[in-house]
Amino acid sequence: xxxxxxxxxxxxxxxxxxxxxxxxxxxxxxxxxxxxxxxxxxxxxxxxxxxxxxxxxxxxxxxxxxxxxxxxxxxxxxxxxxxxxxxxxxxxxxxxxxxxxxxxxxxxxxxxxxxxxxxxxxxxxxxxxxxxxxxxxxxxxxxxxxxxxxxxxxxxxxxxxxxxxxxxxxxxxxxxxxxxxxxxxxxxxxxxxxxxxxxxxxxxxxxxxxxxxxxxxxxxxxxxxxxxxxxxxxxxxxxxxxxxxxxxxxxxxxxxxxxxxxxxxxxxxxxxxxxxxxxxxxxxxxxxxxxxxxxxxxxxxxxxxxxxxxxxxxxxxxxxxxxxxxxxxxxxxxxxxxxxxxxxxxxxxxxxxxxxxxxxxxxxxxxxxxxxxxxxxxxxxxxxxxxxxxxxxxxxxxxxxxxxxxxxxxxxxxxxxxxxxxxx
Numbered sequence: 001x002x003x004x005x006x007x008x009x010x011x012x013x014x015x016x017x018x019x020x021x022x023x024x025x026x027x028x029x030x031x032x033x034x035x036x037x038x039x040x041x042x043x044x045x046x047x048x049x050x051x052x053x054x055x056x057x058x059x060x061x062x063x064x065x066x067x068x069x070x071x072x073x074x075x076x077x078x079x080x081x082x083x084x085x086x087x088x089x090x091x092x093x094x095x096x097x098x099x100x101x102x103x104x105x106x107x108x109x110x111x112x113x114x115x116x117x118x119x120x121x122x123x124x125x126x127x128x129x130x131x132x133x134x135x136x137x138x139x140x141x142x143x144x145x146x147x148x149x150x151x152x153x154x155x156x157x158x159x160x161x162x163x164x165x166x167x168x169x170x171x172x173x174x175x176x177x178x179x180x181x182x183x184x185x186x187x188x189x190x191x192x193x194x195x196x197x198x199x200x201x202x203x204x205x206x207x208x209x210x211x212x213x214x215x216x217x218x219x220x221x222x223x224x225x226x227x228x229x230x231x232x233x234x235x236x237x238x239x240x241x242x243x244x245x246x247x248x249x250x251x252x253x254x255x256x257x258x259x260x261x262x263x264x265x266x267x268x269x270x271x272x273x274x275x276x277x278x279x280x281x282x283x284x285x286x287x288x289x290x291x292x293x294x295x296x297x298x299x300x301x302x303x304x305x306x307x308x309x310x311x312x313x314x315x316x317x318x319x320x321x322x323x324x325x326x327x328x329x330x331x332x333x334x335x336x337x338x339x340x341x342x343x344x345x346x347x348x349x350x351x352x353x354x355x356x357x358x359x360x361x362x363x364x365x366x367x368x369x370x371x372x373x374x375x376x377x378x379x380x381x382x383x384x385x386x387x388x389x390x391x392x393x394x395x396x397x398x399x400x401x402x403x404x405x406x407x408x409x410x411x412x413x414x415x416x417x418x419x420x421x422x423x424x
Contacts, residue, residue, distance in 0.1 A: 021240030039213025048132035049272035116172035126183035146178030222361035230384035271350025302332035330385030
């Protein structure tokens with residue numbers, strides 16, 4: 001998180017507001033591509049958590065190999081499709097690039113970022129395996145090493161005065177290399193009981209992962225649309241300068257978001273493990289504690305950043321970008337609301353309750369897009385976040401507050417029936 005904050009003034013001063021806004025928009029487009037793994041990664045996390053809870057090593061190896069096979073095929077397919085479409089897309093028009101240097105750089109920059117993303121797809125099997133084994137700390141250590149290497153690469157690019165595509169490779173490439181190292185360590189012949197190869201892949205298991213992952217695809221795509229369409233709206237309504245204001249504010253609020261994500265992410269496989277063993281009482285207690293605990297983190301930090309955000313940004317990046325107070329207030333509220341929603345989502349993910357989340361996320365994405373466009377015309381750059389807040393409260397948090405007790409009651413009754421059958 002610290003390194004991410006340090007890179008903002010470096011890249012903003014080097015690129016300028018227009019090219020920095022283009023860079024943030026490219027990052028948002030890559031976020032929209034999270035659905036390209038067809039939900040296989042998330043499906044693998046659930047399936048692998050269950051296999052490990054039941055001590056089924058053979059089944060776990062088959063799940064890993066099948067997921068790797070599917071993701072390799074997906075990466076190759078999307079890579080070929082992008083190569084064919086690349087010369088047909090007017091990149092400068094899509095990103096509203098005006099200067100000659102931005103026009104010449106935007107297409108290659110998109111290609112560089114997409115290449116790193118596609119290479120990372122099959123490598124994500126290693127991350128999901130670590131999470132299923134409840135070794136999230138190793139995932140974070142690997143990610144930290146990749147980010148540290150990315151900052152050194154960024155400094156080299158800035159020193160050599162290289163163009164935007166080189167900067168993209170410097171920031172996106174080292175994390176991919178770190179992910180590859182994680183896979184090598186995890187699946188090396190002498191290190192892992194889960195070592196497997198593509199020859200162990202099972203087409204039936206792969207199809208099952210795709211079927212389970214289809215709901216994750218809907219959920220991921222809808223959430224990506226909801227949370228990354230803001231930069232696209234700002235690009236076309238207000239221009240890259242507004243994207244830069246939005247991007248700097250969002251990076252500031254990555255501090256609480258990163259802490260919250262770090263705390264909550266291990267709960268997904270832990271819930272799956274507990275539910276597989278019938279320990280619903282633990283899941284119920286942990287949900288309550290996680291919501292209370294995460295609010296004690298999110299609320300104070302959000303309030304401090306709302307009050308002192310403009311001063312911090314002035315110290316951080318200077319006067320070239322100055323997000324309005326209304327935008328900072330919206331990001332603060334979003335930090336609190338999304339923290340609660342993330343705590344609830346971990347339970348629903350671990351329980352395999354994806355359909356209701358996908359429906360709610362699709363409704364939110366559509367409402368958010370419409371509200372963000374209208375409100376941006378009405379009140380400016382803060383409009384995109386107001387639209388996000390209204391859509392999230394009414395279409396995600398509201399329905400989930402009703403549905404979660406139903407899920408917990410259903411899981412409790414299922415556990416009681418299992419105990420009764422064992423007794424008989």
